[in-house]
Amino acid sequence: xxxxxxxxxxxxxxxxxxxxxxxxxxxxxxxxxxxxxxxxxxxxxxxxxxxxxxxxxxxxxxxxxxxxxxxxxxxxxxxxxxxxxxxxxxxxxxxxxxxxxxxxxxxxxxxxxxxxxxxxxxxxxxxxxxxxxxxxxxxxxxxxxxxxxxxxxxxxxxxxxxxxxxxxxxxxxxxxxxxxxxxxxxxxxxxxxxxxxxxxxxxxxxxxxxxxxxxxxxxxxxxxxxxxxxxxxxxxxxxxxxxxxxxxxxxxxxxxxxxxxxxxxxxxxxxxxxxxxxxxxxxxxxxxxxxxxxxxxxxxxxxxxxxxxxxxxxxxxxxxxxxxxxxxxxxxxxxxxxxxxxxxxxxxxxxxxxxxxxxxxxxxxxxxxxxxxxxxxxxxxxxxxxxx
Numbered sequence: 236x237x238x239x240x241x242x243x244x245x246x247x248x249x250x251x252x253x254x255x256x257x258x259x260x261x262x263x264x265x266x267x268x269x270x271x272x273x274x275x276x277x278x279x280x281x282x283x284x285x286x287x288x289x290x291x292x293x294x295x296x297x298x299x300x301x302x303x304x305x306x307x308x309x310x311x312x313x314x315x316x317x318x319x320x321x322x323x324x325x326x327x328x329x330x331x332x333x334x335x336x337x338x339x340x341x342x343x344x345x346x347x348x349x350x351x352x353x354x355x356x357x358x359x360x361x362x363x364x365x366x367x368x369x370x371x372x373x374x375x376x377x378x379x380x381x382x383x384x385x386x387x388x389x390x391x392x393x394x395x396x397x398x399x400x401x402x403x404x405x406x407x408x409x410x411x412x413x414x415x416x417x418x419x420x421x422x423x424x425x426x427x428x429x430x431x432x433x434x435x436x437x438x439x440x441x442x443x444x445x446x447x448x449x450x451x452x453x454x455x456x457x458x459x460x461x462x463x464x465x466x467x468x469x470x471x472x473x474x475x476x477x478x479x480x481x482x483x484x485x486x487x488x489x490x491x492x493x494x495x496x497x498x499x500x501x502x503x504x505x506x507x508x509x510x511x512x513x514x515x516x517x518x519x520x521x522x523x524x525x526x527x528x529x530x531x532x533x534x535x536x537x538x539x540x541x542x543x544x545x546x547x548x549x550x551x552x553x554x555x556x557x558x559x560x561x562x563x564x565x566x567x568x569x570x571x572x573x574x575x576x577x578x579x580x581x582x583x584x585x586x587x588x589x590x591x592x593x594x595x596x597x598x599x600x601x602x603x604x605x606x607x608x609x610x611x612x613x614x615x616x617x618x619x620x621x622x623x
Contacts, residue, residue: 251595258589265582274334275572276586279564281327282422283446284319284594285371286439290447291316292378293411296404299381299397304614305475305621308467311607312454314385316447317378318601319594324371331367331422335360338425358425366421370414377407388611397613415440423564426571430509434494441487445529446560448480449553454598456546463607470544471621477543480556481533488530512570517577522566528559561587 266273291313298306306313331338340351340358356362384400416436424435432438455473458464498506513522532555542548569577609615 248596248599251592251599254588255592255596258585258592261581261585262589265585269582271572272578272582273586274330275568276582277326277330278422279561279568280586280590281323281330283561283564284323284590285327285374286443287447287450287594288317288320288323288378289374289411289415290443291451292320292374292381292407293444294447294451295381295385296377296407296411299401299404300408302401304617305472307609307612307614307618308469308621309455309464309472309618310385310609310612311602311605312451312458312464313447314382314605315598315602316450316454317382319597320371320375320378322593322597324375327422328367328371332364335364338363338421340428354428358421358428363421363425366417370418373410373414377403377410381407385609385612386605388609389606391611415443423567426568427509429505431506432494432498432509434490434497438487438490438494441483441490442529442560442563445480445483445487445556448476448483449556449560452476452480452549452553453557456550458602460546463602467608467619469619469621472618473546473549474540474543477537477549477552480552481537481543484530484533484556488526488534491526491530512575513566516575518566518570518575521562521577525559525562525566528555528562532556532559 262273262276294306294313295310295317297303298310338358339360340355380403381400384403388397416439419435419439423439424431452473455464455468455476459468495510498510512518533552536548536552537543542552565577612618
């Protein structure tokens, strides 16, 4: 990396650090006045960041298992994205611990002891806390292992790390498939313990992977414009990332509609209550905006090939998708906490600024700590000459 791009990235780091400090102080002041809203915002932000970091690890694992080589030139970007996992995991565990009793199961109304024995056991505080710690540790350890094995190739002429990472990736994907469902149920769905959805884990995955791809697109474009990936990250790479983004955006819409349609059709009161609250009254337009941001905009804008190869268009669409992911999580978390009237003010704005600036800091620290390009990767030459 040349000195000029390094100086540019250092300038970004200083600005991000200043923003993080100011927004954190503002958020601390809000915690005194509206602790419930601050807790909800911190849960949203921590869950958002930890799933984006895990989504980057899933992208690495999938490409390893598939034997893909097209992404080798910019692989340091998803690897650096996993750098948010330790910090986001710690914040998430602290947020969960602060409200652990509220996640615990309590008998409701006419239901007697033993009626919901499995929920009572599953949401007991010790078991809940143990699962949370275990999931965060598993995601962090697997991500760090994938990144460490990849970076070791920079000092080794032989491609010995690739077969090891392929085996680790296969195990991680199996573990992830189970833990993402448990995480979504524990940390989000358990806010309303009388409601349940059998497709919830897949729904969480669909939002996770679209957000991770959006962050990847933004990071790759910015790093190419600022120097480190200039001449490395090609329009063909951008085109394929755009195809993945539009594909998983459609997958998110498919899962959203499948979950809504089946609950609407069956019309069981304990299931429909979740959507009645969110599709009627003030929450209705917010749910509609989530669909527009997460699916409608990326689908129709990215259909032309030229749009998927345009930095300007892809940047805007990626930002829209990230905003849509925030709205999606907002709709999941806030209704049981704040009630029937949506809120947005200083606590929400401060949380977004704090989480965004901290994620930039963690990403740049991880990105600058290793070689910009995995020099001894056996697929590097193929990736540098890749044509979509």
